[in-house]
Amino acid sequence: MSENPFFAPSALPYQLPPFAEIREEHYVPAFERGMAEQLAEVEAIAGSADPPTFDNTVAALERSGQILNRVSVVFFNQASSDTNPGFQEIQKAITPKLAQHGDAIFLNRRLFSRIQAISPGELEPEHRWLLERYVTDFVRAGAELGPEEQERLKSLNEELSTLSTRFEQNLLADTNASAIVVEDVAELDGLSEDSIRAAAETAKSRGLEGKYVITLVLPSGQPVLTELTNRDLRERIHRASVSRGLATNSEVVVRIAKLRAERAALLGYGSHAEYVVADQTAPGTRAVTEMLGKLTPAAVANAHREADELRETAGFDIAAWDWSYYAEKVREARFAIDSRQMRPYFELNRVLRDGVFHAAQKLYGVGFTERTDLRGYHPEVRVFEVSDEDGSPLGLFLGDFYARASKRGGAWMNSLVKQSALEGTRPVVVNNLNIVKPPPGEPTLMTFDQVNTMFHEFGHALHGLFSAVRFPRFSGTAVPRDFVEYPSQVNEMWAVWPEVLANYARHHETGEPMPQHLVDRMLEAQKFNQGFGTVEYLAATLLDWAWHTIDEEPGDPEEFERRALRNANVDLPLVPPRYRSTYFAHIWAGGYSAGYYSYIWSEVLDADTVEWFKENGGLTRENGDTFRRELLSKGGSVEAMTAFRNFRGRDPRIEPLLERRGLL
Template structure:
């Protein structure tokens, strides 16, 4: 069955008005979208026209009477959808980074349209037949390795999408896909609403002891911006743990803040209640997996990653869970001793989850004499970028960064840099969107506005998003050590996109398996603690004095503290993700009130159901998995870290020159050539083998996280 036959008749009716900014490719450098020309009313007609245009392009491939070859089939498919690609790159950038009710309404409207559009391609037997015909002739065509890999991936993805189903089964699959994308969109929007409705109002400033003047000013600005009738408003970030838990002296306010975080989406606020949605998502994903011939959704997802099977994922997570929980227990005992010694807390008090960050921070200060307030003046954003993130990239790869103030981003504060090769050749554009704003989703991420492709003659345009609290006007942006780490991490993704050197856009940059994509970004974190790099960016924003050597030594030492909590917190979320997706439709709870019980049982069964260490994300605000993108794939971070830890070891040993820790052009070029430039033009693990000369070993990861006996 095919749904393309009526496309050509409707194409003419959906021609896009030439005045619409998406009607033609952007004339700006590197194809950067002209954000200044875009209005919300441009999106609906542009999406409709883009869908119609690509359907017509697919129809031309499907009905081509000539023998299938690379040009008329593979190249034609890869070239299709240019208009839709342009508009969606801009739309989803605004949806995630700007937000607002109107754009969310458009998002909800077009989500099922796009799901149906994808199905129209992946369930078209005519296109699949042409690919099969091309594959059968491959030995005679002598295809290059990248083209052969693309062809095999298309064939595999058609099968995984359901091309071998009956007509009736295909129709049911379409219904499932349409419903799922609608639910995932709604879940993501409810997560944002939950962050907003869960903000904690503080009337009495005396309760905010422990916060510096800059933070207090930011909380007062939050209250003004949201027009609440209190002096200060503590807004929430996406993960369970909230930054201010480490600093607030008021124990009851800490408890209130953590409860507000954990109760997001549980029904206290009707508009953000996500329970019924996540249950339906889990049930429909399980039903779809069985329709496609898989035991459950997790098995379907694992097959397409480097892990390959859920037993392999379960085995690794189980291997880590017991030692991580044991280490967390040891850390809890230390924190209980600190609580017992706190004169401001009545005797006999028991450590709470809301106390953990506070006393862990005090322990760090006692053991390592580090105070975030003392450290922050040495971590100014611009210096971190220019003398840290960009400097390391220059030392490794020879690239340079040139801010283009003549090019505008999509919101106030978004900055644009042109990235150039060592010889001055333009490589692409890098956009930095570092500040939190109302409507922006939480967390940090990287995405592409333009994918690199030799076939399309395109160089990359990539974006990094963070959620740093904006400073008061005229004040510098001072970061925490964790925010510095996030800068380096997200830029690792950016490098993966910028260095892409492939023919086909489908295989470009970070379009790799989910359990591989975090690997390059995790590796890039290593440079923040390289002596040469940190010695340049960690300087006082007023005096230029470097971070004192003894303080730097303590910062690097303290980074190893708390791995029990950090690993257990992460594993809690990863195991929850697997639990929701390793079930049959009948095993998914049916009542919203059962979500908490399912979650608790899953965590306890896995050995990480620690009351003092809640998972990084609870189910009702676990956007990675129920908003889509990392569903049954949140294990990817630790799976990728196996590759990361092994690669860091390579940089620091074989790649090092004269004790530089691997920060040199030879090591950087090898990493770029073997891995960063390859995108998904070959098996991802083969790219790792090309770098390392062997498969990855888990021992460096176990040592890093303190999980060895």
């Protein structure tokens, strides 16, 4: 394995992983060597006879584990974006070993003692903050526990890592298996012609020539329900969506919740939620509970009003699978707008170049050049070089926009190479979306929700690309979970900024701009259906909160879920949670456990920041430079709310969010 591409830094630009050279058999040896090498490095640090200093202890830890880092970022990105049975077997085997590896570092008493012995007095601010974060990381990992407690903690961490992988793999299999096969094209009445052709192409790719396949996206609500006139088919799709994981993940989620509660108690916390929030920007679980409690009554009241209007429009007592369809009818009647009218104006390449990239160029002066000579991890991945206004290199952006059976649902950003002055590396980031791929030769026409998602994920990408920190621990999106969504949500504002929208919303055939009356109606309709949108989000958030504040045996997960939603006053049959427990990947396999509240918590900061941009002239270089300098470039190198206050000049106000959500 001397030619294993993970054993040395990549020679490609920006150390882009050499995907053309990487083979499946390279991963396990790289993981094994990477872990062994880092443990040897850690042992050398912990056993050093020299007095502990920042450089020989903390900075040395930051430099350790290079091989392990290289293989990990590539493997887990691939496991999410383009997995296969071989990858899944490696993932099952390697995740518990990685949990053991982490414990071997963070439960090393000699290492922790050296870190504790370093005086912060003479250190620079970023160095002092890193030292403080390391002490916190070790304590939260159990470094101060006794030997017996540490042994139990190791066992919990190992089992939790295994269960998380099982959940993720079960969900991918269930989502693929739950795709709806349609025999008769007449059942697809209401779908656009390009959507029908895409369903036929999906069926063909699955060996179902002559049929049509509707794949499921991650949330409960499926986009096609907005258009399909066939109520029976809508019901089939809805039931398939909300049933995912019931057979395979029910026991998994109960076990994870119980183990997390036990681990939190072992570490001295009243619940897993308390453990998580202790290291976030929220001042405590009570603050989160109070915020959710303030939002819920008004949102539920709005949803009830919306439901009454939909019933009147439908002429009968609607069910959950009818909501999107009749909401669209009300939207069309009230705003004279049809979502299908808009899709021809949202062609993927134009949205990306003339929308997402254009806004970034205007705000930050950055440029984008597609590098067809550089290869991604899948043939559909596109690679762009990003440069600053003066032409100096900034990093690489990879775009992976299409859905496939080997990709998990949802949309996300990953870092393949982190920016770090210590290591002399520039950022390489990737955005993943799940847009159904059209037949060959046809344009990819997007819904406005997909457009908004592309802007959102690119906000995460900018957070990674603009990172200007010294230490990898602070690079890019390495900020508290309830802060990480803030910059990405801010970037959504440019999707509807008049100058940006006019630049990308052009008909894919004629190039004509979207008619102003259609633009006006689309913007006017943005607050429509906010009761539904807020309640489905809050229901998922409160469900996450319930699972991670358990103080007794949860029992049957479906009954636990019903009870939790009822206790939180969000048990609306017409508005299912955005994610039900058994397919809630964010909290069981995605790092958002007891943290799904972070989207609405971050939206407080986001809405206040959007107000700042509007007050200061909007899409200007001066505004972009300020946001980049004070916030995006900082990563985790300063305390998160300090960065916000340095940017905004004060604490955040909640009123802009309430106005946006129609909750005043």
